[in-house]
Amino acid sequence: MLLRSLAYLRPDTVAEAVSALAGAEHARALAGGQSLLNVLKHRAAAVDLLVDVSRLEELRSVEVRADGSARLGAAVTYDELEHHDALRAAHPKVAEVAGGLVDQQVRCRGTIGGNVCYADPASNFPPLLVALGATLHVTGPDGDRDVAAGDFVTGPYRTALRRGELLRAISLPALDDGDGVGYRSLQVGRDSWAVARTAAFVRANGTIGEARVVLGCLGGAPQRAAAVEERLRGREPTPELLHEAAQAAAEGIDPVGDAHAGAGYRRAMTCVMTHRALLDATGLG
Numbered sequence: 001m002l003l004r005s006l007a008y009l010r011p012d013t014v015a016e017a018v019s020a021l022a023g024a025e026h027a028r029a030l031a032g033g034q035s036l037l038n039v040l041k042h043r044a045a046a047v048d049l050l051v052d053v054s055r056l057e058e059l060r061s062v063e064v065r066a067d068g069s070a071r072l073g074a075a076v077t078y079d080e081l082e083h084h085d086a087l088r089a090a091h092p093k094v095a096e097v098a099g100g101l102v103d104q105q106v107r108c109r110g111t112i113g114g115n116v117c118y119a120d121p122a123s124n125f126p127p128l129l130v131a132l133g134a135t136l137h138v139t140g141p142d143g144d145r146d147v148a149a150g151d152f153v154t155g156p157y158r159t160a161l162r163r164g165e166l167l168r169a170i171s172l173p174a175l176d177d178g179d180g181v182g183y184r185s186l187q188v189g190r191d192s193w194a195v196a197r198t199a200a201f202v203r204a205n206g207t208i209g210e211a212r213v214v215l216g217c218l219g220g221a222p223q224r225a226a227a228v229e230e231r232l233r234g235r236e237p238t239p240e241l242l243h244e245a246a247q248a249a250a251e252g253i254d255p256v257g258d259a260h261a262g263a264g265y266r267r268a269m270t271c272v273m274t275h276r277a278l279l280d281a282t283g284l285g
């Protein structure tokens with residue numbers, strides 16, 4: 001289906017973009033267009049103004065500081081993340097996940113900001129950003145505010161963004177010695193969407209001090225696996241502990257069942273992905 005006719009604006013500044021987004025009844029930011037244009041072609045959303053943020057200089061940069069913390073502009077593409085040397089050194093999993101999106105065309109156009117703001121339950125980045133303890137920097141008609149990654153996606157295709165607001169950048173805290181990150185997804189076909197996913201952050205110095213285990217592909221927002229985290233905290237990471245803790249990923253989740261995978265299969269595979277992500281995060285894999 002072809003796009004309906006609509007207005008298109010390419011602002012020069014963030015302030016201009018915010019003012020345009022806030023000023024129109026049905027305006028949307030356009031980044032890589034890899035999801036939004038399909039939504040519009042399918043008439044799944046009514047939009048009469050596209051505000052193209054993909055070339056805003058401020059949204060296009062990656063900054064990696066000496067301590068390993070990083071700030072990613074919202075309009076940085078997957079391809080740019082994958083090939084950013086300093087980011088690969090400081091946050092290898094972010095670069096790896098960006099490079100793991102199957103389609104090179106999508107990697108060259110799609111952006112990390114668009115990925116999070118689209119908030120598809122199967123989107124790659126939201127669970128990883130929650131596990132990493134990321135902060136999202138938002139700007140809008142009422143000024144700037146920060147949103148913790150865990151509060152940003154509020155449901156399927158829903159975020160904490162208010163009318164007229166724009167995601168500017170994403171901050172990642174530095175990884176310390178003893179920190180590990182794991183990320184595992186199950187795809188049934190090579191180019192299909194994932195049906196189960198776990199991102200895990202583990203801080204361990206002899207025993208596990210902190211663990212953030214985040215489940216995706218359940219049908220809604222990424223979900224913290226509190227029961228898994230509880231079983232890990234204060235314990236020495238061993239293969240047996242990780243296996244036992246991963247089984248608790250099935251507690252408190254209500255996965256969607258659809259044409260891609262039944263609810264029971266998603267639940268079982270969520271435990272398997274959690275086990276593998278924990279093995280990776282602790283270096284025991």
Ligand SMILES: Cc1cc2nc3c(=O)[nH]c(=O)nc-3n(C[C@H](O)[C@H](O)[C@H](O)COP(=O)(O)OP(=O)(O)OC[C@H]3O[C@@H](n4cnc5c(N)ncnc54)[C@H](O)[C@@H]3O)c2cc1C
Nearest residue numbers: 029031032033034035036110111114115117118123124167
């Ligand atoms: C063939 C194909 C395969 C794909 N496979 C995967 C996959 O395996 N995993 C995956 O995660 N994704 C996948 N995607 C989706 C892809 O990653 C999209 O690029 C991404 O979801 C949206 O990013 P975008 O930059 O294209 O955003 P757009 O499509 O331009 O926008 C998406 C939404 O985010 C909003 N938005 C964008 N930027 C901002 C901003 N800075 N502030 C506020 N709102 C903003 C837009 O208004 C819109 O609502 C695939 C897409 C295609 C076409």
